[in-house]
Amino acid sequence: MAIVPIPVSGALVLQQLAQLVVNGLITGTILALTGVGVTLVFGIQRIANFAHGEYLTFAAYVGLLVNTGLSQNLVVATIVAVAATALLAVGLHFAVLRPLAGRGLVATSLITVGLGLMVRDVVFLVAGPRIRKLNIDQTAVFDLGFFRISPGQAVAIAITLVAAPAVAWFLARTTIGKSMRAVADNRDLAAVAGIDVERMGTYVWLLAGALAGVGGIMFAVVQGTFDPNLGFEVLFLIFTTVVLGGIGSAYGALAGGFILGLAMELSTWQGFFGGLEARFKPVLAFVTLIALLLYRPQGLFGKARVL
Amino acid sequence: MDLGNPAFWLFVAVIAGIYGIMALGLYVQFSLAGLPNFGHVAFMAVAAYAMAILVVRYDAPLVLAGLAGLVAAVILALVMGLPALRLRADYLAIATVAGGEIVRYLAMNLPDLTGGPIGSIGMLGPGNIAMFNGGWQAFLDAIRAALGRLLGPVPTRDAVMAALVWASLVVLIALVHRLERSPWGRVERGIREDETAVIAAGKNVVAFKMQALVLGAILGGLAGILLALEIGVFSPDDYSPTLTFYAYLILILGGMNRAWAIPLGAVLFSLLYSGTRFLNFFPLSLFDSGSRAFLRLFLVGALLVAFMAFRPQGVLGNRQQLLLEK
Amino acid sequence: MLLSVSGLTKSFGGVRAVDDVSFDVAEGSLTALIGPNGAGKTTAFNLISGFIRPDHGSVRFAGKPIAGRRGDVVARHGLVRMFQTPRVLTRMTVLENVMLAAPDQPGERLAMPLLMPRRVRRREAEIRARATGLIELLRLGPLSNAFAGTLSGGQRKLLELGRALIAEPRMILLDEPMAGVAPVLAGELLGHIRTLRAERGVTVFLIEHGMDVVMSISERVIVMDEGRVIADGTPAAVQASERVIEAYLGRAQSPAVAP
Numbered sequence: 010m011a012i013v014p015i016p017v018s019g020a021l022v023l024q025q026l027a028q029l030v031v032n033g034l035i036t037g038t039i040l041a042l043t044g045v046g047v048t049l050v051f052g053i054q055r056i057a058n059f060a061h062g063e064y065l066t067f068a069a070y071v072g073l074l075v076n077t078g079l080s081q082n083l084v085v086a087t088i089v090a091v092a093a094t095a096l097l098a099v100g101l102h103f104a105v106l107r108p109l110a111g112r113g114l115v116a117t118s119l120i121t122v123g124l125g126l127m128v129r130d131v132v133f134l135v136a137g138p139r140i141r142k143l144n145i146d147q148t149a150v151f152d153l154g155f156f157r158i159s160p161g162q163a164v165a166i167a168i169t170l171v172a173a174p175a176v177a178w179f180l181a182r183t184t185i186g187k188s189m190r191a192v193a194d195n196r197d198l199a200a201v202a203g204i205d206v207e208r209m210g211t212y213v214w215l216l217a218g219a220l221a222g223v224g225g226i227m228f229a230v231v232q233g234t235f236d237p238n239l240g241f242e243v244l245f246l247i248f249t250t251v252v253l254g255g256i257g258s259a260y261g262a263l264a265g266g267f268i269l270g271l272a273m274e275l276s277t278w279q280g281f282f283g284g285l286e287a288r289f290k291p292v293l294a295f296v297t298l299i300a301l302l303l304y305r306p307q308g309l310f311g312k313a314r315v316l
Numbered sequence: 317m318d319l320g321n322p323a324f325w326l327f328v329a330v331i332a333g334i335y336g337i338m339a340l341g342l343y344v345q346f347s348l349a350g351l352p353n354f355g356h357v358a359f360m361a362v363a364a365y366a367m368a369i370l371v372v373r374y375d376a377p378l379v380l381a382g383l384a385g386l387v388a389a390v391i392l393a394l395v396m397g398l399p400a401l402r403l404r405a406d407y408l409a410i411a412t413v414a415g416g417e418i419v420r421y422l423a424m425n426l427p428d429l430t431g432g433p434i435g436s437i438g439m440l441g442p443g444n445i446a447m448f449n450g451g452w453q454a455f456l457d458a459i460r461a462a463l464g465r466l467l468g469p470v471p472t473r474d475a476v477m478a479a480l481v482w483a484s485l486v487v488l489i490a491l492v493h494r495l496e497r498s499p500w501g502r503v504e505r506g507i508r509e510d511e512t513a514v515i516a517a518g519k520n521v522v523a524f525k526m527q528a529l530v531l532g533a534i535l536g537g538l539a540g541i542l543l544a545l546e547i548g549v550f551s552p553d554d555y556s557p558t559l560t561f562y563a564y565l566i567l568i569l570g571g572m573n574r575a576w577a578i579p580l581g582a583v584l585f586s587l588l589y590s591g592t593r594f595l596n597f598f599p600l601s602l603f604d605s606g607s608r609a610f611l612r613l614f615l616v617g618a619l620l621v622a623f624m625a626f627r628p629q630g631v632l633g634n635r636q637q638l639l640l641e642k
Numbered sequence: 643m644l645l646s647v648s649g650l651t652k653s654f655g656g657v658r659a660v661d662d663v664s665f666d667v668a669e670g671s672l673t674a675l676i677g678p679n680g681a682g683k684t685t686a687f688n689l690i691s692g693f694i695r696p697d698h699g700s701v702r703f704a705g706k707p708i709a710g711r712r713g714d715v716v717a718r719h720g721l722v723r724m725f726q727t728p729r730v731l732t733r734m735t736v737l738e739n740v741m742l743a744a745p746d747q748p749g750e751r752l753a754m755p756l757l758m759p760r761r762v763r764r765r766e767a768e769i770r771a772r773a774t775g776l777i778e779l780l781r782l783g784p785l786s787n788a789f790a791g792t793l794s795g796g797q798r799k800l801l802e803l804g805r806a807l808i809a810e811p812r813m814i815l816l817d818e819p820m821a822g823v824a825p826v827l828a829g830e831l832l833g834h835i836r837t838l839r840a841e842r843g844v845t846v847f848l849i850e851h852g853m854d855v856v857m858s859i860s861e862r863v864i865v866m867d868e869g870r871v872i873a874d875g876t877p878a879a880v881q882a883s884e885r886v887i888e889a890y891l892g893r894a895q896s897p898a899v900a901p
Contacts, residue, residue, distance in 0.1 A: 057406050109625055114406050115352040119568075120624050122354075122561050126617025133610035134603075245417050248410055288425055295418045302411050303399040494756060499741075499749030499766065506731050506742050512693070513729035517743035518717035518809055519750070527752050 026278055028156040033274035034267065035162060035231055038169040041266025043224035043243075044250035045176060045259050046217030052193025052257030053206075053213045056106065057118050060125030061247060062240030063132075064218060068094040068225025069235055070132050076144050083143065083164060083230075091222035097128075098218025099211060107210075125241075132237045140234045143226075161230040172223050173263075180259050189213055193257045246291070249298040255311025264309060269294060319595065326474040328583070328590045333481030334542045335589075336582035338559070339566040340488055340575065341535030346564075347572050348496060349528035350508030351401075352409045355416025356563055358396075359389040359533040360540025361555035362419055367541050368436045368550075369429065371448040378451035382541050389537030392419070393530045401525045416557055423552045435551025436544070452545045481542060485579065488535065493575045504528055558613065562589075565616055568623045571633025580631060588615060644669040644813055644845050645721070650689055650699035650709075659685045661869035663699070667813070667862075672839055672846045674856040674877075677866035678890055683849045684726065686866065687815050691723040692716035704812065718745070720812035726821065728798035732791030736782055736801055739790050740773040741766075743805040769808075776804045780834065796827030803834060813845040814838070820855055832859065857881065865889070 047061050068090040076086035101124055109120060145160045158166070180186040191199040192209045200206050228243065229235050250269050254261025273290045301308060338360060345351045363385035370381035392415075400411040423430045431438035431446070439446040456473045459480075464470035471479075495501050503524050506514040511521045544550050562585060570581025592600060592612040603611050623630065645667040652660045660682045667673050675683050688694040690701050692713040701709040703721050717723070731739050747769065748754050749762035777786050780800045785793065790801060799819060806814050819835070820828045836859060838844045850856045856863060856877065863880040865873035867889040873880045880886055 057409065105621060105625070112624070112628070115346075115409065116624055116628070118352070118354070118406070118409055119561070119564055120621055122564075123617040123620030123624070126558070126561070126613050127621070130610040130614035130617065134607055134614065138606070138610075245414065248413075252407075252410065291421060292418075295414055295421070298414050299399060299411065302403060302407055302414075306403065306407055491756060495752075498755030498762065499747045500752055500755060502734070502738060502742050503750055505734060509731050509733055510729050512713075512725075513731060514742070515693075515713040516691075516717055516723055516725070516729070517805060518714050518722075518745060519742075520712075520714050524750075531752070 022278075024156060026275075029274045029278050030271065031156055031158065031162070031166075033271035035165045035169065035227070035270070036274060037267035037270025038165070038173055039224045039227050039231070039243075039266070040246055040250045040270050041263045042172060042176060042220045042227075043247050044254060044262035044266045045180070046213075046220040047247055048251045048254060048257055048262040049189055049193050049213045049259055050217050051251065053189065053196070053210055054106070054110075055114065055117075056121060057114070057248075058217075059118055059121040059244065060101070060128060061217070061221060062242070062244030063125045063128040064094050064098060064221035064240065065225035065228060065243060066132055066237055066240035067097055067128055068222040069229040069239055070136055070141075070237070071222075072226045072229060073136070073141055073143060083145070083226075086143070087168070087223070087226045090226050091219050094222035094225065095215045095218035098214040098221065102211065102214040129237055129240065136237065138236055140236050142234045143229050145230060145233075159233075161233055165227045165231045168223060168227055176220070177263065185209075185212055189216070190259055193259065245298075246294050249294045249301075251308075252298060252301050252306070253308050255308035257312075258308070258310040261308055261310035269297065272297070323472075323474065324590065324594050326472065326478050327594070328586045329478035330474055330481055330546055331589060332579070332582040332586035333478060333485050334539050334546065335562060335566060335585060336485045336578050337481070337488060337542065338536055338539035339563040339578050339582060340485070340492060341532040341537075341539065342560070342563040343532075343567060343575055343578065344492060344495075344535065345528050345532035347567060347575075348492075348501065348508065349504040349525055351525060351528060352405055353412045353529070353532070354409045354560055355396075355412035355414070355419075355557070356532070356536050357555050357557055357559040358412075358416040358419040359392060359536030360543065360559065361423060361552070362392045362540070363389040363537030364540040364544035364550060364555065365423060365430055365436075368446075368448040368544060369439065371451070372436070372439045372446040378448075378455070381448075385541050386534055386537045389533040389540070390530050393533035394526070397526045397529045401522055401529065413557070416560065420552050420555065420557065423555075431551070433551060435549060435554070437549045437551075447548065449545045449548050477546060484538075485582075489575050489578060496575065500524075500527075558616070561620065562616065565620055565623075568620070568628065568630055571630030572628075573633055577630060577632040584631070588612070588619070643667065644704060645690070645847070646700075646702040647686075647690065648700045648702075650686065650701065651697050652685060652689055652694060653697055658869045660689060660696075663866070663869070663871050665864050665871060665874055667845060667847050669812070669845050670839065670843055671861050672835070672859055673848075673862045673864065674860040675847065675849045675864050675866065676851070676853070676856055676880075677872075680868075681866040681889075682869040683866055684817055687723060687817055687849065690716075691721060691815055693723075717809065717811075720810075721815070722806040722809055722811040722813070723815035724799075724802045724806055724817060724819070726817040728795070728802040730790040730793065730798045730801050730805075732789060734790060735787050736777060736790055736793070736804075737770070737773055737786045739801055740776060740804045740808050741769050744769040744773065744808045745810070773804075773808055776807055780804050781830065794824075794827075796823040796831070799823060799831060800827070800834070803831070807838075807842075807844075811844060813847060816846065816848040818849050818851060820850060835859070853881075 043065065047058060050056055050058050071093045072086040072090040075081045075089045076083060105120065105124060145164065149160050150157050151163055180190060188204045189209050189212065191204060192206050196206060228239060250265045251262055253269055254265030273293055276290060276293050277287050341359065342353065342356050345353045366388035367381040367385035370376040370384055371378060396412065396415045400408055403411055424433055427438065436448065437446055456476050459476045460470050460473065503514060503519050507521055507524055515521050540555065547554065566578065566581040566585045569584045570577030589612060592608050592615065643666040648664045650660055650663040651658065663686060675686065677683055685694065689696045692708065692711050692715060695710045699709060700707060703719055706719065708716050708719060748765055755762050774786065777783055780803060782797065782800055785797065790798065793801060819831055823831065832855065835846055839846055860877055863875065863877050864871060865880055865886050872885045872889060873883045
C-alpha cells in the first residue's frame with residue numbers, strides 16, 4: 010500500500026520523521042477502523058471475512074460514483090459510501106452468511122472468498138479496470154511548516170479526527186458497543202447476561218460495513234488513485250492488524266492498526282540505518298504476522314487458548 | 317473459436333489436466349489431512365520460477381530444472397509448515413494466505429531475479445527476451461513425430477500435451493488413492509477429524525501433517541511447472557492467489573472426498589474457464605474480451621458460494637461423508 | 643515405581659491449577675486420583691501424559707524422564723491416556739479406530755505402501771487380527787464395521803479402551819471412566835479394568851468421582867484439592883482422613899455419597 014510521498018525539503022531527517030508519523034497515523038487509522046470491524050465479526054460471527062477488502066473497494070467506487078458521477082462533494086460521497094457499504098455487509102449477511110451458518114470455519118471462509126470474488130468482479134465489470142480518482146486536487150500541498158500534507162491526506166486526517174474517537178466512544182460508552190465487545194469476548198456469558206446475541210450479530214455487520222466504508226474512502230483519498238484491486242491489497246494488512254491486536258478484541262484492533270501503520274511508515278525513516286526501502290513496507294507486515302502466529306497468536310490483547 | 321473447434325477442446329483438456337494435478341495436491345493437504353491451505357498457488361509459483369530461472373540464467377537442462385523446481389516447492393512447504401502446522405484451522409488459513417502473498421510479493425519485487433511484474437520474459441533484464449520452454453517444445457515435437465510415424469497424422473502440440481498431462485493425472489490419482497487407503501492415509505484421516513485422539517494413539521501428528529503438506533506441494537509444484545511450460549511466458553498474475561480457490565472449486569465441484577472425482581471437477585472447471593475465454597455465443601457475447609476475465613472470476617465466486625450452499629458434496633459426493641464441519 | 647511425579651506445578655494466568663504435586667504409582671497397581679471439582683486432577687493427567695507442559699517439576703515413567711515431552715512420545719513410552727469425553731474418530735469404523743492405534747506400522751511411512759506393499763499388507767493383516775480380538779473381548783464385535791459416530795457414550799469408552807490396549811501399554815490413565823455411562827456398561831467397564839490388571843499386568847491410574855467405585859477396586863487413593871495433594875494412602879485411610887472430609891464437605895459434597 011503506497012502513501013503518496015510528499016517530497017521532504019532538504020535532507021532534514023527530523024522533518025521526514027514528522028512526515029512519516031503523519032503518514033503512519035493515517036495508514037494506522039485506516040487499518041485500525043477496518044480492523045475493528047473485522048475483529049468483531051471474527052469474534053461474534055466466528056467468520057474470517059475474506060471478502061472484507063472488497064467492502065473497501067465497494068465503498069471507494071460508490072464514493073467515486075457520487076463524487077464524480079453525481080458531482081456531489083466529498084462529504085456527501087463519504088456518507089453515501091458508508092451507508093451503502095453497511096447495507097452491503099448486512100445484506101450479504103442475511104442473504105448468504107446467516108442461512109449458511111454453522112458449516113464450520115473453512116467452509117464459511119471459502120464462502121466469503123467466493124463473495125469477495127463476486128463483489129470485486131462486479132465492480133470490475135461495471136466500472137472497468139482503469140485507474141480512478143476522486144475529485145480532489147492532488148497537486149495542491151498544504152505546508153504546515155514542519156511537514157506538508159496533500160489535500161487527500163487533509164481529508165483523511167479530518168476523517169481520522171472524527172471517526173477514531175467516535176468509534177472508541179461507541180465501543181466504550183454505548184450499550185450496543187459494550188454488548189458487541191462482550192459477545193466477541195465470551196458469547197455464552199454475554200447471552201446469560203441477557204444480551205441479544207443474534208441482534209448483535211446483525212449490528213456487527215452494520216458496524217463492520219460502515220467502518221469499511223470509511224476505510225475505503227480514506228484509502229482512495231490518501232492513495233490518490235485506485236482500481237478495483239484496492240481491497241485485495243489491503244485485506245492482508247487488515248488481517249495482520251487483527252492478529253496483532255488479538256482476534257476478537259476491538260481495542261486490540263485499534264491499537265494494532267496504529268502500531269502497524271506507524272511501524273510500516275517509520276521503518277522507512279532514514280534515521281533507522283538509512284531506512285527500509287518503501288516498496289518493502291509490506292514485508293514488515295508479513296514478517297510481523299508470521300512472528301505473531303508463531304510466538305504469540307493471541308496478539309496483544311487476545312486470549313491465549315489452552316489445549 | 318467455437319464449440320466445434322478441436323483446438324478449443326484440446327485447450328480445455330490441457331487446462332483441466334494441469335488444474336487437476338493442482339487440485340490433487342490440495343486434495344492431499346485438505347481433503348485427506350484436513351489442512352486448510354489457502355496459499356496453495358505459492359507452491360506452483362515457486363516451482364515454476366525456480367525452473368525458469370535455472371533454465372534461463374544457468375542454462376540448466378529442463379529435466380534438472382524441473383526437479384529443482386519440485387525441490388523448491390518442498391523447501392517452501394517445510395519453511396511454511398514448521399510454524400504453520402501447529403496452528404489451528406483459522407490461523408492456518410491466514411498463515412498460508414500470508415505465505416502465498418509473500419511469494420507473490422517477492423516475485424513482483426525482485427525484478428533482477430524473477431523479471432518482476434513483467435514476468436519470466438524479463439528475467440534476463442531489459443532488452444533481452446528470456447524463454448525457457450524451448451526444450452519442452454522440442455520434446456513435444458519429438459513425441460509428435462514418433463506418434464505421427466505410428467498413427468499416420470501428426471498430432472498437434474496441444475494434443476500431445478493433453479495426453480501427457482492426463483496420463484500423469486490418472487497415474488497420480490491412482491497413487492494418491494492407494495495412499496489414502498493405506499495405514500498412512502488412515503492416520504491422516506484421523507488427524508483430519510481429531511488430532512488429539514491421534515496424538516494419544518502415539519502418532520507424531522506434526523510429522524504426518526508435514527508429509528501431507530510436502531506431498532501436496534510436490535503435486536502443486538508439478539502443476540505449476542506444467543502450466544509454465546504450456547503458456548511459455550508467465551508473470552506473477554498467472555499465479556495469482558485466486559488459483560488456490562480454483563483448486564477448491566474443482567474439489568467442491570467433483571466431490572470433496574473422492575480423489576477420482578477430481579477429473580470431473582477439473583473438466584467442469586476448465587469448461588467454465590475456457591468457455592468464458594473463447595466461446596462467443598449469447599450471453600457471453602455481451603462481454604468484450606477484456607471483461608471476460610472478470611466475468612470468469614465472478615462465476616468462480618458465484619459457483620463457490622452456490623455449491624457450498626446447495627450442493628457441498630459436489631456432483632459425485634454423498635452428503636454423509638462431508639468433512640467440512642471443522 | 644513405574645510412575646514418579648515430583649514437584650509438578652502448572653499455573654494458568656496466575657491460578658495454580660497444579661501446585662507442587664508429588665506421588666508415585668507402583669507397577670501393576672490400581673490407583674485412584676480423587677478430589678472435588680476443580681482440584682486439578684485432569685490438569686495433572688494432562689501434564690503427566692504430555693498434553694500440557696509443566697512450569698516446574700519432573701515426571702519419570704519406567705525410569706525415563708517424560709515431563710514436557712510431547713503427548714505422542716509419552717504414549718509410545720507405554721503410558722496411554724484416555725479422555726473424559728471419549729475421543730473416537732466418528733467417520734471411521736470401530737475396527738479402523740482400533741487399528742489406527744497399533745504400534746509399529748510400516749505402512750504409516752509415506753512411501754512404504756507404494757514401495758513395499760506386501761510387507762505393509764502382512765502387517766495390516768496381523769493388526770487386523772489383533773484388533774478384531776480386542777473388539778471381541780470388549781464385546782463390540784457386532785459393531786466392528788459400524789462408524790464410530792453411531793456408538794453410544796459407553797460404547798465409545800469401550801472403543802477408546804480398545805484403542806489404548808492395542809498399543810500394549812504398561813500404564814493406562816483413565817479420566818472418569820464411569821461418568822455418563824449407563825450402569826450396565828459401567829459394570830462391563832469396571833470388569834475390563836479389573837481384568838486388565840489381573841491378566842495383562844497393566845497399571846491402572848484413574849480419576850474418579852464416584853467413591854464407591856473407587857473404594858471397591860483401588861489399592862491406593864491419592865486425593866487432590868485446589869491443586870495440591872492432601873492425602874495419599876489406602877482407601878480406608880483416606881476415607882477416614884479429616885482433611886479429605888473437609889475438602890469435600892467444604893464444597894457441599896460428602897465422600898460417602900456416590901453421585
